Amino acid sequence: MYKTPVKLPAAWRLPVRYGAIGLILALMLLTSAVASVSAAAAASGRANAGMYSPRGLTAAQINQQANAILSRLTLAEKLRLMTGNKHEALHSLKAIGLASVRVSDATCGVVDWGPATALPAASCLTAAWSRRLAWQEGQAIGRDARARQVGILLGPGVNILREPQNGRSMEYIGGEDPTLSASLVTRFVRGLQSQDVAACVKHYVGNEIETQRPWVNCVISRRALEEIYLPPFKAAVQRGHAWAIMTACNRINGWYGSENAFLLNDMLRRHWGFRGVVMTDWGCSYNTLDNLKNGLDLEMPARKMYTLAAVSQLLKQGKITTGLIDQHVRRLLRLLIAMGFIDRQALPAVPLRGPRRAALVNVIAAEGTVLLKNRGGILPLKHVRTVVLAGPWMTRVTTGGGGSSHVPPIVQPVTLANALRAQWGPGTQIKDIPWRRTFPELWGHGQLTAPNGQPGLQGEYFANAGFAGKAKIRIDKELSFDFGGPARPAMDEPANVSLDMMKPPSAAQHGPFSAIWKASLRVPVSEYYSFSVAVSGSAEVYLNGKRIVDLWIPFWQPQHPLKGALATRRLQAGRVYQLRVVYRSIANKAAQLEFGYGPANEVHLLTPAEKAEVKNADVVIAGIGFGMAMQREQGDRPYHFMPPQDAYVHELSKLNQNTVVVAYAGSGAPVNRWIHNVAALLWAWYPGQTGNDSVAGILTGRINPSGHLPDTIARHKRDEPAYGNFFGHPPVFSPAWPNEPEFNDAMPSTANSTCDFKEGIFVGYRWYDKKHIKPQFCFGYGLSYTTFKFDAVHMTDAGSGTHRVVTLHITITNTGHRAGADIIQAYVHPPAVAIARCVQNLRGFKRVTLAPGQTRSVAISLGWRSFACFDSNTNKWLVPPGNYTIGVGDSSRHETLAASVAW
DSSP: OOOOSSOOOGGGSOOOOSOOOHHHHHHGGGSHHHHHHHHHHHHTTOOOOOOOOTTOOOHHHHHHHHHHHHTTOOHHHHHHHTBBOSSSEEOOBGGGTBOOEEEEEOSSSOOSSSOBOOOOOHHHHHHTTOHHHHHHHHHHHHHHHHHTTEEEEEOOBOOOOSSTTOTTGGGBTTTTOHHHHHHHHHHHHHHHHTTTOEEEEEEETTOOOOTTTTTOEEEOOHHHIIIIISHHHHHHHHTTOOSEEEEOSSEETTEEGGGOHIIIIIIIIIITOOOSEEEOSTTOOOOHHHHHHHTOOBBOSSOSSOOHHHHHHHHHHTSSOHHHHHHHHHHHHHHHHHTTOBTOOOOOOOOSOOHHHHHHHHHHHHHHOEEEEEGGGOOSOOSOOEEEEESGGGSOOOSSOSGGGOOOBSSOOOOHHHHHHHHSOTTSEEEEOOOOOSSOOOOOSSEEEOTTSOBSEEEEEESSTTOOSOOEEEEESOOEEEEEEEOOOOTTSOTTOOGGGSOOOOGGGOSOOEEEEEEEEEOSSOEEEEEEEEEESEEEEEETTEEEEEEOOOTTSOOOSOEEEEEEEEEOTTOOEEEEEEEEOOTTSEEEEEEEEEEGGGOOOSOHHHHHHHHHSSEEEEEEEOOTTTSBTTBOOOSSOOTTHHHHHHHHHHHOSOEEEEEEOSSOOOOTTTTTTOSEEEEOOOOOSSTHHHHHHHHHTSSOOOOOOSSOBOSSGGGSTTTTSOOSOOOTTSOOOTTOOOOOOOOOOSTTOEEEOTTTTOOTHHHHHHHTOOOSBOTTOOBOSSOEEEEEEEEEEEOOGGGOEEEEEEEEEEOSSSOEEEEEEEEEEOOOOSSOOOSOEEEEEEEEEEOTTOEEEEEEEEEGGGGOEEETTTTEEEOOSSEEEEEEEEETTEEEEEEEEEO
């Protein structure tokens, strides 16, 4: 599928039915090398992406300067431009007046180059459904980048959320819908590039999974690519005028993103008219010849494939030409010239922090936080005398996820507990329940036997972090140690000595180590047992070969002093279970591991005194969520909230019916275990450095919530569209409750892993519609403290064929008693035709803010493509004839108005 590295069959070359930007295309014909590509595009009437320059340069001027510079470069200098300078920069080249260009990870803010404004997660921005905010956030990040001399931002990310477990869901603009993503990313890119910072949109394409992403082959149908996964990238290029695209690490239908001719040459350049730069994700370059022939311009972060020796050999063999090299370099020069990086004049200074950027954090958090449940109008909280604050995320802050989206905040982050205290007066009594019981101390109630028959666990210790070399073997009675500093355990201790009794390590023993413990386990009584882990470093626990606890964190991820997890499984008396615990310490960090197990009914989450406080309070507010260790790059997060959070909320809500939950996560997570007991649920995503001020403002009524879900929250994992076809981390943290078995996906372990996107175009709400599955909360859903009414829809029709535009004029009224915002959403329902279609597709939306009693008419225009689908038989876009219904409402399952149009 799409494996032809150079030229595709004619049937695959799509006609692009958009108005051509003739002037820019004509100007591109100034150079002979560009002429061949541009002429082909012009001949078929294809649009091009244009070349944006904040300096006001025209396409002709950019090309003229690029050709002048190119003509005097040596091969070595050209390759210097085509490779990165180690981790965070492009090479300098004095011969052309080019200083090193800094790059930085992105989407939630400037990640590298010191503390910066930690904006809310991209999923929070998406939940606001606001083009205005998308532009403002892009501009704010651009100013932060300028202040740190960053010229290229490695973002925004626009991969589609096909599965909530995606570890980087918090980084991607658009959630599960390409129309929403395309609209917002266009404004984000424009705002960013207005600040003389180039956007690099990522990850092109299919990076909807983090587990094994450098090796996994994502099998995606041509139709799913066209209708679901490609539109955000196309919009970023054609409407946002993004200057760079980052390829995905993974393979797409057999070819790595960096050498995929169909995606880079045919789709991106020929059909979309992209004139900018294609760069690799970090280290994801695998073949010199395929990279050069199939469209890769820039190898990052350093030279690996684009070496002078390798390229010279290909030239000598006649496998490539200097014209091909020039084509790549010309694209790089265009970007450098258009953005003013060559002979750069001093730009107006931008301070490291600014009041507008700081204020924007709270605005996005306010407009993106989603109120999902509000039983009896308990929110906003008024006339509250006693409040209990509970849960791990009441006193901690995850500003925007881990890995490449983690922005070191330039100000002290605000916790929800502190934000609430600041907003409540002295008349409110606030009581805290410390989250000290995340890692219960459990041990015993069973027999552990090492492989040699001795009581305890057999430990295999390695004097390195890679489980390499000869291991030292000994028997440990229990796993409970804390060296308190960078150290390896003493390997010469006698057997049968527990780790916590070991002597302090000597200086010679400092450094990382790794270990594996093995034992067989028998329990005396058949019941549910909990396995508890607290660790500084990385740890996994396996039971009968299946991973039940996963706290494995890559070296480059943010490391917490102590993190933990709890897994619950039902064990049978008399049966032998094989137990394995794997551990790796962190270099120059404390080495700590606490492992235990015991009956689940001995896990006590609240003391008797705490239970009394909860029961007697007017309201209980619980903060739960996923931290940076779980929501991060290079790994997919658990499906459920880390235990014992679900059980904790369940217990709180049983004691006090006025329990309000605030959830912090980059995407949806199941809440079915307690949602019917709690009074209210607020989804805060990751609200940035001070966004908890807005979350507290919603709770107390200072702010009216207005966010709407950009992704569906399912009732059960088995309801998910990608269930069985997503091998991210299985939901190892969710206890197997009675009568509800675990639904773990298979976890491939080879470098030839394949992830089949079998759901095709039925991603997100499209799947639930097709399968008639009721979700917990549907796409587009969100509550407010006021009410809205959609009064009428009037339709106008202009043009014909591919130029036809249908415009909906919708009247909306705020029928409540306070100002608020609602999201008008327009869904196209196609007729029954031979081509399988989705029940409905979001095709337009508009955020509307109204005062009490105010009425407003809003227009939403739908073009030809809004009614079209991709025909896999002809590889063309078409609109099958018939009557199309356009449903209008404020969620995918609440459409109160409808209009009909015939094609």
